[in-house]
Amino acid sequence: MANFDLKDRSAIVGAGNSPYGRRLMRSPIDLAAEAIINALDDAGLKRADLDGLIVSFGSPIGADGDTLAQVLGLNVSAYNQTWAHGRFTASCVQWAAMAVNAGLANAVACLASVSFSGLRRPMMGGAGDREGAREAGGGHGEDPVYGMTSPGSGAALVARRYFERYHTDSRALAAVPVAFRKHASMNPAAIMREPYDVEDHQASRFVCEPLHLLDYCLINDGAACVIVTTAERARDCKKPPVYISGMQGLPGGHEEFIWAYPGLGVAQQPVFEYEAGIQPVYKMAGIEPKDVDALFTYDAFAILPWIALERFGFCRPGEAPAFTQGGRIEVGGELPMNTNGGLLSEAHIMGWNHQVEIVRQLRRECGARQVKDAAIIQWANAYGDSLIYHR
């Protein structure tokens, strides 16, 4: 057991972002500065108040944390950076929550900033496939020797395995990206706002089959930032705090594959019937999945929300296809998901745009896409980490 209980001991007090777009032609550091300034303004804090920095998806593709701190003239006592790989959102917020409670810093800016349009060639597949070049294979299952490259290929492998094991298909999966696009159509900040239906989804070209183009996230430019501080200090900030009541770390090991829960049987995962049980994040927060008013998840590929729903026990293995039909995951439904439009339609800011949206939902600032009476919102991912926030 933990030596000290972090439930409700930290909070997000500010959320900010740059514009999101496909060809902004602005550098990651430029975009990051805008997101940090907006987040500080949102919190009613000044540059001098900021003494912690954590950059997600940093060097070598995103904004490099060391350089960012230098050129923005920050003076931080606690700094950290995760390498250019997208899934460390919860890890960063968790580190920030621990840091402020351990006295390492008072206010920590957590952010990601990317400018893919400025890159000359793909960095996440093909000749620039740094992941695939790792010793013993890529982090998403890449093996370029056999032409297996890009993060989406590993998600496609999971999708095929899932379709076969649970007798479902791409047509059922379409409900996920269709719902998120509908949300994006209500979000002026979203890059892709034109709604589409299942037939449009099925007609979109395959990228890595069985995933269609509309199952893939956007490749774009932008930055998003949240400011984490202690619950005590949070109460003195400009807007109501968004408390962090539950956390669950990022798992690893022989039962894990990045885009699958244990037991699904991809890569070296043993095959068994997965039981979600009561995941640690719920025990810490003292709630159950049914108490969650909206669920946000890392939706780089449309299959991932299905995996996340089953992993955290919103439904049992094999039930996500039925669970996600009929508007249940849309605003106004039983469990709205990714109301910003997600990585699939708002922007791919490594999940930081989702954290910004969670804060705005809990403050009831979301206009047409506001989840009515939203009080508890969860960030929970296919790869097993989670945060529970409440107002």
Add this chain to the structure above:
Amino acid sequence: MAQAQYDKPLPAISSLNKPYWDGLKHRELRLQKCDGCGEVWYPASPLCPACWSRKFTWTRLSGRGRVNSWVVFHQSYFRSYDSDIPYSVAEVELEEGPRMLTNLVGIGNDQIRAGMPVEIVFDDVTSEITLAKFRPRAA
């Protein structure tokens, strides 16, 4: 036969995985097998992932397995694959347990099925490197 100009990605050979690639060159699929608990694993590790014994033997496997999952690339990421589009990549579960990514030969993309029995074929892509590919076999 070794091809004169093979421009697709080649494996990074390390101290850990060299026996695997040496095995393929000798037309054997060899993986590490624990001398203690009998675990067979892939990719290469300095120890048995099951019991942490450092005593293992690079062991010749049957070369037989079944298709566990597969994908078909409709977008080319490597110029050297442009003319292969659409090409499949399969995850084969070996009889001995481990799964490995590979390309299937002698089968159309639309004929691939989960659970399909396959067997290894050795593809000498350069004078140094032989890749493990798989083809359908009778069950």
